[in-house]
Amino acid sequence: MPVDAQRESAFLFDLDGTLIDSVYQHVIAWREALEQVGVSLAVWKLHRRIGMSGGLFVTALQRELEVELDAETLARVPGLHAEAYARHADGVRALPGARELLDRLSEQGIPWAIATSGSERTAGRARGLLGLPEDVTMITRDLVRYAKPDPDLFLTAAARIGIDIRDSIVVGDSVWDLLAARRAGALGIGLLSGGYGREELIYAGAFRVYEDPRDLMEHLDEVGVRRPV
């Protein structure tokens, strides 16, 4: 007698670099925000921190800096970043295949949600880019105590759509998504569309890596999604 292995599964998506092509604009915006408080940090190091919680981002920056920043200056940085990002956001597009992938999952009745370390303020624009219906579950940084690489965002998203996190597949472009996925007990899929290298994602625990949402959509059968009969 076969075991009942085919429990309902779900997809939990990161947003920046996973569904929308916004990572490089975020990187440049962090660069500009830090310049405004007199901090010069190499851009690739900012890139590798995108997607983690703002608090941990700032902690990580502190470690890189040779001078110590006072708390008041540090507190200004996230606001300056949001302003700088708003200046660059016009150039942000949906990633290839993002809308089609979400539509496909919906058509097949597979639950999905979005979980992002970004705030509602910056993430809200993505609703338009992706043509999301109003009732889509999107868990933003404002809604949890700890953002990635803590698992709270993905745990909250899974709970909101009524799926066991252990039956969920997390899709993200950054090491922080994949670490959060492992801590949550979910499988993690890495996408190259945020600009990390393939092996960085594998070493962070991705059980599969694709180029972008379109590439994932074309290989859904590899991750357990059957074509409708």
Place this chain on the structure above:
Amino acid sequence: MPVDAQRESAFLFDLDGTLIDSVYQHVIAWREALEQVGVSLAVWKLHRRIGMSGGLFVTALQRELEVELDAETLARVPGLHAEAYARHADGVRALPGARELLDRLSEQGIPWAIATSGSERTAGRARGLLGLPEDVTMITRDLVRYAKPDPDLFLTAAARIGIDIRDSIVVGDSVWDLLAARRAGALGIGLLSGGYGREELIYAGAFRVYEDPRDLMEHLDEVGVRRPV
């Protein structure tokens, strides 16, 4: 009797992402230039093409695009990129340790040169950022028939400073630098400061990978540079 293994060696440096922190500004500038001719391509794919010859860059783009661009439109793109880059170039800085590394090599009498797929027009600004003396050898795209990943830039640089390419160490942040190094018969050192992942550089043939010019400077003994007695 020991062999005379210690022949004079030299360092051949890439510029963008290796000595100056300009890769992300170049990426955004390509994005803007392509938008102006109606082409939308995911930003990470542009990132992974930075540092290769403009002609091959455009050929590679063609392969990614679903529509074919006419030759006239394609020919406009490099000029649009240069204009867009000029708008972002104010934010470009020398990478940590770049000036100190070049000074250290000069002090120890180790020959070095710069070889970049960029044009003199965009590369010229780097002279100021790095405080380069007027007589530094800098081979730009204008001076050779084929840019990276062809070996011409590095071969020309080595010849100009009178060093056998097989005694040269190429330092670059991109896969294209390392492929060109191997084709030229030089050893290649990868730097993470252009935003590639460590393994991408190793798989492209880097015999050693460091974070940035400072990290390389602190480990020069690993690549055959002895402290002066």
